[in-house]
Amino acid sequence: MLLLPATLTMPVARDTLRMLSQAFKQEPDTGIVVDASGLQQFDTAALAVLLECQRVAQAWGKGFAVRHAPPKLLALARLYGVDAVLSFEGAAAAP
Incomplete structure (x- = not known):
């Protein structure tokens, strides 16, 4: 399982995506799981990173x-209409 950093905003999105892409190579053949429980500060860049990870x-x-997504991330995904595209598991209900 891959862990997202505490901060995933536009200034760090490219580096985060690069780090996750490298880590994908070590994940099992069956699938890639990203743990978002550590996310504390994020913006729409977090959604862009997750969508690109899913594409890859x-x-x-x-x-x-995506496991353990914070409620605010779920709300943001719902706002932008990508909640149905991303597979969120074990997430708390969004406000």
Whole structure:
């Protein structure tokens, strides 16, 4: 399981995506799981990173899921209409 950093905003999104892409190579063949429980400060860049991670996983024929997403991330995904596209598991209900 891969862990998202505490801060995932526009200034660090590119570096975060690069780090996650490198870590994908070590994940099991069945799928990639990203743990978002550590996210404390984020903006729409977090959604962009997760969507790109999902795209890469699909291109490699792997599953993709986001676990333990904070309620505010779920609300942001719902606001932008990508909550149905991203697979959120074990997340608290969004406000």
